[in-house]
Amino acid sequence: VRFGVNYTPAAGWFHSWLELDPADVRRDLTAVAGLGVDHVRVLPLWPLIQPNRGLIRRKALQDVATVVDIAGECGLEVNVDALQGHLSSFDFVPSWLESWHRRNLFTDPEVVDALAAYVTALTEAVADKPNLMGITLGNEVNQFAAAPHPTPHPVTEEGGDWWLARLTAAARSAARPGTLITHAMYDAAWYDDTQPFGPRHAADHGDATVVHSWVFNGTAQKHGGLGDGSVRHAEYLCRLAAAWHTDARRPVWLQEVGAPTNVMDPADTPAFLEATIRGAARVEGLSGITWWCSHDVSRDLLDFPALEYDLGLFTADGKIKPIGEAFAAAVAAARATAAVPVGDAIVLDDLRPGYRAACSPGGEFNQRWLSYETGPQIVLASKAADTALLRARGITRIV
Amino acid sequence: VRFGVNYTPAAGWFHSWLELDPADVRRDLTAVAGLGVDHVRVLPLWPLIQPNRGLIRRKALQDVATVVDIAGECGLEVNVDALQGHLSSFDFVPSWLESWHRRNLFTDPEVVDALAAYVTALTEAVADKPNLMGITLGNEVNQFAAAPHPTPHPVTEEGGDWWLARLTAAARSAARPGTLITHAMYDAAWYDDTQPFGPRHAADHGDATVVHSWVFNGTAQKHGGLGDGSVRHAEYLCRLAAAWHTDARRPVWLQEVGAPTNVMDPADTPAFLEATIRGAARVEGLSGITWWCSHDVSRDLLDFPALEYDLGLFTADGKIKPIGEAFAAAVAAARATAAVPVGDAIVLDDLRPGYRAACSPGGEFNQRWLSYETGPQIVLASKAADTALLRARGITRIV
Numbered sequence: 001v002r003f004g005v006n007y008t009p010a011a012g013w014f015h016s017w018l019e020l021d022p023a024d025v026r027r028d029l030t031a032v033a034g035l036g037v038d039h040v041r042v043l044p045l046w047p048l049i050q051p052n053r054g055l056i057r058r059k060a061l062q063d064v065a066t067v068v069d070i071a072g073e074c075g076l077e078v079n080v081d082a083l084q085g086h087l088s089s090f091d092f093v094p095s096w097l098e099s100w101h102r103r104n105l106f107t108d109p110e111v112v113d114a115l116a117a118y119v120t121a122l123t124e125a126v127a128d129k130p131n132l133m134g135i136t137l138g139n140e141v142n143q144f145a146a147a148p149h150p151t152p153h154p155v156t157e158e159g160g161d162w163w164l165a166r167l168t169a170a171a172r173s174a175a176r177p178g179t180l181i182t183h184a185m186y187d188a189a190w191y192d193d194t195q196p197f198g199p200r201h202a203a204d205h206g207d208a209t210v211v212h213s214w215v216f217n218g219t220a221q222k223h224g225g226l227g228d229g230s231v232r233h234a235e236y237l238c239r240l241a242a243a244w245h246t247d248a249r250r251p252v253w254l255q256e257v258g259a260p261t262n263v264m265d266p267a268d269t270p271a272f273l274e275a276t277i278r279g280a281a282r283v284e285g286l287s288g289i290t291w292w293c294s295h296d297v298s299r300d301l302l303d304f305p306a307l308e309y310d311l312g313l314f315t316a317d318g319k320i321k322p323i324g325e326a327f328a329a330a331v332a333a334a335r336a337t338a339a340v341p342v343g344d345a346i347v348l349d350d351l352r353p354g355y356r357a358a359c360s361p362g363g364e365f366n367q368r369w370l371s372y373e374t375g376p377q378i379v380l381a382s383k384a385a386d387t388a389l390l391r392a393r394g395i396t397r398i399v
Numbered sequence: 400v401r402f403g404v405n406y407t408p409a410a411g412w413f414h415s416w417l418e419l420d421p422a423d424v425r426r427d428l429t430a431v432a433g434l435g436v437d438h439v440r441v442l443p444l445w446p447l448i449q450p451n452r453g454l455i456r457r458k459a460l461q462d463v464a465t466v467v468d469i470a471g472e473c474g475l476e477v478n479v480d481a482l483q484g485h486l487s488s489f490d491f492v493p494s495w496l497e498s499w500h501r502r503n504l505f506t507d508p509e510v511v512d513a514l515a516a517y518v519t520a521l522t523e524a525v526a527d528k529p530n531l532m533g534i535t536l537g538n539e540v541n542q543f544a545a546a547p548h549p550t551p552h553p554v555t556e557e558g559g560d561w562w563l564a565r566l567t568a569a570a571r572s573a574a575r576p577g578t579l580i581t582h583a584m585y586d587a588a589w590y591d592d593t594q595p596f597g598p599r600h601a602a603d604h605g606d607a608t609v610v611h612s613w614v615f616n617g618t619a620q621k622h623g624g625l626g627d628g629s630v631r632h633a634e635y636l637c638r639l640a641a642a643w644h645t646d647a648r649r650p651v652w653l654q655e656v657g658a659p660t661n662v663m664d665p666a667d668t669p670a671f672l673e674a675t676i677r678g679a680a681r682v683e684g685l686s687g688i689t690w691w692c693s694h695d696v697s698r699d700l701l702d703f704p705a706l707e708y709d710l711g712l713f714t715a716d717g718k719i720k721p722i723g724e725a726f727a728a729a730v731a732a733a734r735a736t737a738a739v740p741v742g743d744a745i746v747l748d749d750l751r752p753g754y755r756a757a758c759s760p761g762g763e764f765n766q767r768w769l770s771y772e773t774g775p776q777i778v779l780a781s782k783a784a785d786t787a788l789l790r791a792r793g794i795t796r797i798v
Binding site for chain 1: 411412414417418447450451452453454456458459488489490491492494495497498499500501548549550699700701702
C-alpha cells in the first residue's frame with residue numbers, strides 16, 4: 001500500500017498556479033515528504049491551462065512539470081489530475097464552456113475533442129518525469145453530471161462510458177507504459193441512483209478504481225465522528241468498489257479521505273485518521289491511501305465551506321498539526337503491519353433497482369455491512385456465481 | 400476630441416494576461432501609436448486579479464501597471480477597465496461568483512464590498528502613472544443584469560444607482576484628482592425597456608457618459624453596412640446619451656465603435672469607419688472616440704462569434720489593414736476639422752413608457768432622427784422647458 005497526500009498549496013491555495021513560486025512548492029513538499037509518504041496528488045486548474053478551446057498554454061504545462069520536478073527532488077512521486085474542474089466547492093470551468101458558450105462537458109464532440117487534447121498535452125508535459133506516478137482525468141468530474149450541481153451537464157450511462165474511454169485513451173496515448181491512468185468520482189457514483197456515473201464506470205475504466213471517502217455525506221451525522229460507521233466508511237467504500245471488479249488483481253486507490261470538522265470535533269481528528277487508515281489498509285488489493293490534504297486553507301481566503309479550512313495535516317503557515325503527526329505514525333504503523341485476509345463476504349443485490357441508495361450511509365446494505373465486527377468483503381449478486389473470481393479475491397465464504 | 404483604440408493583444412488575446420509578455424505589449428502598442436492616437440483602453444481579466452473574494456493579486460496588478468508604463472513609453476495615455484466581466488461573448492467571472500457560489504453581482508453586500516476593494520486596488524496600482532487617462536468600472540457590466548444573459552443577476556433601477564455610486568466612489572477614492580472615472584454599458588441601456596440599467600444611470604454616474612456603438616444591433620441589418628442609419632448610428636447614440644445630461648458640459652465618450660463584418664462587407668469597413676468617425680466627431684461635447692479594436696483575434700483561438708475575429712485595425716500578426724489606414728486618415732482629418740454646431744433639436748418623449756424601444760434601431764424615434772439629413776440634437780420632453788440647459792447645449796430651435 002502506498003501512502004500519499006493531496007497537495008493543497010499553503011500560499012494562495014490552488015490560485016497559486018496563477019504565479020507559481022517554486023520556493024513555496026519546495027517548502028510545502030519538503031514538509032510533506034517529512035511525513036514519510038511516497039507520493040502527492042497535484043491538481044492544476046484547467047481554465048488556466050486551456051483558457052480557450054484552441055489554446056493550451058505551454059508555460060502553464062511547464063509549471064506543472066516544475067512541480068513534478070520539485071516533488072522528485074523531495075523524493076516524492078506525483079499523480080497529476082487534469083480536469084479541475086471542481087475543488088472544495090469551487091468550480092473552475094473555462095469561459096468557453098460557461099454562460100453564452102455553455103456546452104455539454106460530456107457529450108459535445110468538439111468539447112470532448114478539446115478535453116482529449118488537454119489531457120494528452122498535460123500527460124505529455126510530465127510523461128518522461130521519472131517520478132510520475134499517474135494521471136487522473138480530473139477531480140470528481142461526475143459532480144458536473146447531475147443534481148445537485150446548479151447547472152448539470154446531462155449524460156447517459158453509455159455517454160459516460162464513451163467519455164471515460166475517450167479521455168483515458170487520450171492520457172494513455174501520451175503516457176509511458178506503466179503510468180497509472182485513472183479517473184475519480186465523488187461518492188454519488190456509489191450511493192445515488194440518479195448519478196449517471198456509477199460503480200461500473202469506476203471499475204471499468206483506467207488502471208485502478210478510485211475512491212473518495214468523505215464522512216460528511218451523512219455517515220458522521222448518523223454515527224458521530226468517531227463512530228464505527230464513520231471510521232470504517234473508507235474501508236466500506238473501498239470494499240464496495242472492489243465488488244464491481246471483474247479482475248481480482250485490479251487495485252482500489254483510496255485517493256481522497258479526510259477528517260472534516262463540520263461533523264467531528266477537531267480534537268477527534270487524529271483518532272479518526274488512525275482508525276480510518278488502519279481499516280482501509282485491510283482492504284484486499286488496496287494500492288494506496290492519499291490523505292486530503294497537505295495544508296489548511298488560509299483564513300484570508302473567503303467563501304470556502306467551513307470544513308474546507310482545516311483539513312490540512314499542516315497549518316496554512318506550515319506548522320504540523322496533531323493530525324499530521326497522527327498521519328505520519330499511522331503510515332508507519334500501516335507499513336509495519338501485514339494485512340490479515342478477510343475471507344467472508346456478503347452479497348449486494350445489484351440487480352435490484354435502487355441498490356445505490358441501499359449502499360448509501362444508513363441504507364439497508366450499508367447497515368448490514370456495518371453489523372459485522374470485521375468488515376466483510378462484498379460480492380455482487382450478478383457475480384456471485386463466478387467462483388474463479390471469488391477465489392481470486394480470497395473469498396472463502398458467503399455469509 | 401481624443402482618439403484612441405481598444406487594445407486587444409495580438410498574441411493570446413486577453414488570455415495574454417495569464418503570462419504578460421512586455422515585448423508583445425510594446426510591439427502592439429508601438430503599432431497602435433503609429434496610427435496617430437493618443438490613448439488606448441486596456442481590459443484586464445477580473446478573475447485573474449481577484450480569484451478569491453479575499454485575494455487581490457499584487458503581481459496581477461503590477462502587470463496592469465506594466466502595460467500602462469509601456470503605453471506611456473509609446474506616447475499613449477491609458478484607460479483601465481476593471482470588471483471584465485464580459486468580452487467578445489466570453490464571460491470572465493471568478494469561481495466565487497459562479498455555480499455553487501452564485502451570488503448577485505449587483506446586490507449582495509459582501510460581493511459589492513469585494514468589487515469595491517478590487518476597483519480601489521486596481522485604481523491604486525495605476526493612480527500615479529502620469530499617462531493614466533481614466534478608470535472605467537468595467538466593460539458593459541449591464542450585460543449581466545438581465546436577459547438575454549443566460550444567468551442574469553437581477554437588480555432594480557435604484558439598486559443600479561447604489562452599485563454605480565459605490566463603485567465610482569471606490570475608484571475615486573484611489574485616483575488622483577482629474578482622473579476620468581466612468582462606467583460603460585451596452586446599448587440595451589438605451590434601447591431595451593427591460594434592461595435595469597438605463598440612460599439615466601449612464602448620465603448620472605461618473606465623469607462622462609460612455610457610449611458603445613455596435614451596428615449589429617439591428618441597425619446594419621436594416622440599413623445595410625454603409626446605409627445612412629448605420630454610419631450615423633454612433634452619432635445618434637452619442638446625441639441620445641447627451642439628451643440625459645443635466646450639465647451641458649458633461650462629455651460623451653464614444654468608448655467603443657467598430658465595423659462588424661457579420662453585417663457589412665469587409666471591403667466596406669474603411670468607408671464605414673470614415674463616415675462613422677466624421678459623424679460622431681460632430682457631436683457637441685464629444686470627448687473621445689476609441690475604436691474597437693487594435694488587433695484581429697487569431698483564428699487559432701476558437702468559439703468567438705465570427706464577427707469578433709476581424710474587428711482589428713491590424714491583423715493578428717501585426718500588419719496594418721485597410722481599415723487601419725482609413726482609421727489613421729480619419730483621425731487626422733477629424734483633428735483638422737472644426738465641428739459645425741448643430742442648433743436644431745428634436746424632442747424625445749421620455750415620459751412615455753416604452754421610450755427605449757422607440758429609440759432602438761427601427762423604432763419610431765430612431766426613424767424620426769434619421770429623417771433629418773443632418774442629425775439634430777436630442778432633447779428630453781422632461782427637460783424641454785429648461786431653457787438654460789438648452790442654451791448651454793447650443794440648441795437654438797426645437798424642430
